[in-house]
Amino acid sequence: MPLLGGVRPPIASLVVLLLVVAALTVVGLGDVHAERVPQAVLNGEQQIAADTALSVRTMIDVEASTVRRTAAAYPATSTSTPATTLKALTSARKAVLGSALLDSHTGKLLAAGGRPVPLAGVDAAGLTSGHGSIRPRLVTSGGTRQLLYFAKVTLPAQQEDANQDQYQAQSRTERQWLLVASEALPALTAYGDGRTAEVLDASGTALATAAHGTASPAAADSGLPASAARAAKGSGQDSDASGSLPGATTGGRRTVAGWAQVASATGPGDTDGLGLVVLTSRAVPLATATADYSRFALQAAGALAAIALLLGLLLHYSVQRPLLRLYLSADRLARGATEPGPAAWAELARPVPVHGFGELARIGRALESLRRQLLGEGGPQEFPARRGPGYRALAAVCAVLVAGWAVPMIFLLNRADTATAVPAPVLAAQQARTEIATSRIRQSFDQSYTDLSDVAASLPGRSRAAQTEALKRTLADHKRFRSLYLLDRSGGIALRVGDTPLRTLVHVPSGSGITTVNTSGRIPAIAAYAQVRAVKGKAPAAGVVLFGEIDVNTLNAGLARPKLGSVWVTDDHDRVLAASVGYRAFQALPDSGLTRLARATQGAPGTAGTATSAVLSSSSGPSVDAAAPLAQSGPTARLRWHVVTAEPAAALQLPAVQAEQRTMLAGILALTLSVACLGWLHVVVVRPLRSVALLVERLAGGDRRTVLHPVNHDEVGSVTRGLELMRQALAERGRAGRSGQAGFGHAGSGHAVGTSGFRRENTLQR
Structure with missing residues (x-):
């Protein structure tokens, strides 16, 4: 038989694959443990250190x-x-x-x-x-x-x-x-209550320290700075390496630390060779409850193994063994129908045993009828049109048995509680990282504004050609700008370099800052602008306000950070201006919960507002979300923009979430593999058997014209070939019988047909 044909491979594959899933369930769920400090907390501190180092x-x-x-x-x-x-x-x-x-x-x-x-x-x-x-x-x-x-x-x-x-x-x-x-070293800022941030040199000496709230310096745990320096030194060629370190335990709280190198992540840069390392640390409460999923894993795996063995025995005794016996019976009858002599009589003398149910039982009964017809002991036999359940029903029952184990695993068991699955330190880390991202975006806007103001201050008193050259040099030096242009007092563009402006709002603003210059379209246009002041005794510039449209693609590229999830920048109407994921300009946030979270950051009129965070549920599962106001001071102070982040809880190494994921994965694997194997069995065995059952019943009912073509080279195909040989033998005997009646006329039936034994011998000889 071919390797992938026949009845044995799908049944054996079903049993083996379900046992493999059972073993994976033990391995996957057995090593999920709720530790006193979850790995997600350590990972969060590592990412905070990496974000601070990037700043x-x-x-x-x-x-x-x-x-x-x-x-x-x-x-x-x-x-x-x-x-x-x-x-x-x-x-x-x-x-x-x-x-x-x-x-x-x-x-x-x-x-x-x-x-x-x-x-x-x-x-x-x-x-x-x-x-x-x-x-x-x-x-x-x-x-x-x-x-x-x-x-x-x-x-x-x-x-x-x-x-x-x-x-x-x-x-x-x-x-x-x-x-x-x-x-001096750049000013260091610590984000998140109780967190300390330090800049270390290559030897682990603190060069700058910042703390937020009631934080105590990491140097209180004297081993952390030295350990961070050694870890950074041991990172080798990985210039932007980072990691986490567990600290000392005091009074039910443990210090967790993260370190990251201050070095260029994209090749040689200005910070390479400085040997600076950022170390952040925070004391987090130890988890009081622990969870062990080993017992559940053993129980679930044992139940699936029992189902696999039950299905294997059920299919072996109801499908595989009856089909093999039927195959042997059909082969025996084919030999009896085609071979002459006493050996053929011996093959046809034994009745055909009827095994199983459904299609195999129907084929067995029809074969017995054909055996009797080959012996001349009976004529065509009609079979009832109404039939009982067949092997399709058996395959469905097998699928239901596996689904009875898989569906609870997918939808019911080990469900992570949204309210308790995410520890408070993880939620606080997401908020702190959002604040760091907000600060980085704000600094980018501030730098754009500063660069533009410097250029605006240099324009008066210069010729138009010199002003154009200054704008071109600025555009070449500052890749964040896509277009620079001067507006005259009527709002028209008096001088432009770079791409075609995206602006649709034609106005001459007062003051300077950051704003949007369109309210619709495919691309949001965020721009820095500065007044070009006239200088006494110098020739005026070509325009009165200098605009620099910021390339939104450059802004989007700077939003993405590892393990921070999706990041959006929204305006005062909660419309998206920039994002780390695909979006349409000025569309709403993808979830109403995120919109409410962004609005919750707004403070009283005239205040900047405060960052906030929450665990939100959606159709794709729980996520750890945070929002922070962009406006603090400087050119963005008048903007009521926000930065919103959302990290799926499934991406965090939380024991409850890991247990849910692996439980669901085990259920999906078991259901998918069982359906695949049962579908395979249906294609190579059940469906061909249904066709063969119809053909053999028609053959036993007297149909000698329909040729039976074997489709598969397996047990069912062998049965079909045997039936075709029997059809040919019966058709030839029918033709011979009609020829004999034409030659003897009405001489009497006794001359045409002798004794019963003579008929059997004459049939075998033919």
């Missing part, structure tokens, strides 16, 4: 880029002096603690300002010789750790006086200075 990395990258961009944009002339150049580059930057200007060839200090800058180990020639950007360095000055930012200042060529020998080698060549600016 620190972004601030360092932005500051380094700003220093370089300011130096590159400085309009140096051949008469610029080091002192005036240094003052122009650093006087407007409040974050700069100290600055210095070095000669790129000799390393000589040309000018200094503010606090002394530690220049030990600074190789001006080596730093300026390359074509790429110069990464910041972490140094110690006055007992504190600071960051040194570097930038190249290029001056045009000039003819120096012969007495100034230090410039003789540079005559008629372009000069280059090295700007060094020292700044």
Whole structure:
């Protein structure tokens, strides 16, 4: 028999696969335990550390880029002096603690300002010789750790006086200075009540610390900073590695910590080589109740194993064995119908046993009738049209038996309680991460506004060509903008660079800030805008307000974070402006519960509001959701926008949710595999048997014309081939009988038919 044909493979597969599902149930549910500190809590703290590290990395990258961009944009002339150049580059930057200007060839200090800058180990020639950007360095000055930012200042060529020998080698060549600016580490913020955030160096020494609420520093657990530094050092080439650490237990609470490297996640960046690590920690209450699903797993697996063995025995004794016996009987009758001699008589002499029920019983009874017809002991026999239940009903009963185990597993057992399945620390972590995401988005908007304001301040007094060139340079330097344009007093566009504006609102706003410039369409248009103020004695700019439309794709790409779920930015009417998942512009949030959560963040008029979180249920299951107001201060202060996040509880490593998922998976697997195997049995056995039963009953009823073609090369196909041989034998005997009647005329029936034994022998000879 073929490997996938016959009655044995589907029955054996059904039993084996159900036993495999039973084993997987034991393995999958047996290792689900409710620990005192769930793994989801540790994972949440790890992600908070990673988000905080991303914020620190972004601030360092932005500051380094700003220093370089300011130096590159400085309009140096051949008469610029080091002192005036240094003052122009650093006087407007409040974050700069100290600055210095070095000669790129000799390393000589040309000018200094503010606090002394530690220049030990600074190789001006080596730093300026390359074509790429110069990464910041972490140094110690006055007992504190600071960051040194570097930038190249290029001056045009000039003819120096012969007495100034230090410039003789540079005559008629372009000069280059090295700007060094020292700044403190970026301000660190801790989110979530009771949480501490620290920035560590490579040795585990805390460089900056922030706490929120009643938090106690992680240094109180003296082993955590050193452990985080060692873990970061052991991460190898994974520059954006992160992890979690369990801390000490005190008074029914345990400290959980997360660490993450402050390094570029997309290749070489400004933070590479600094060796900074962010460590966050928070004391969480220990779970009082524990759950063990091992006993349930054994009971469920035992019940499924019993069902599998029961189905195997039922199908073996009701289908497999009767079909094999029927196959042997049909083969025996075919040999008796085609072979001459006494051996054929012996084959036909034994009655056909009728086994089973349904189609097999019908075929057995029809075969017995054909056996008698081959022996000449009877004629065609009619069979009743009404028949009892067949093997389709048996297959349905088998499916119902498995469904009786699988359906409760899918829909009833181990259901996670939405109210208690998600521990409070996990919910608090989602809220803290939402606040971090909100802060990062707000900083992005603030930076867009600052960059645009700087450009707007530089436009008056310059020619139209120079203004166009300034906008083009800004567009090239700031990839977040898709279009820059100046509006005149009538609201028309006086000057534009970049893509076609998406704006549909034609107005000239007062003040400066962040706004939307359309209310419909496929793409929301979020824009920063700044007034272009006229300067006395200088030519006015081409317009009065400078707009910079922010590329929403860039904004969307920055929203997604691991394990944070879906993220949406909504306006004051709760319409979606940006999202980490697919969306339509200005559509409502996908769930009304999320809308209510966003509205709950709104505070009293004139206040920013507060973040909030909740566990919400939907058709796809419970999810951990949070919302935070975007407006705090600065250009977004007047906006009543929100950031909303939703993480499915199924994605969190919560014991109750894991037990529910694996219970459902076991039920789905058992039901799917049983239906597949029973469908296989139906295709290769039950349906062919129904067809064969109809044909054999018609053959036993006298139909000698219908040719029986075996379709399958298995037991049913062998039965069909045997029936075809019997049909041919009966048809030939019928033709011979009609020929004999035509030759003898009416000589009498006694001349045509002798004794009963003679008829049997004559039939066998034919």
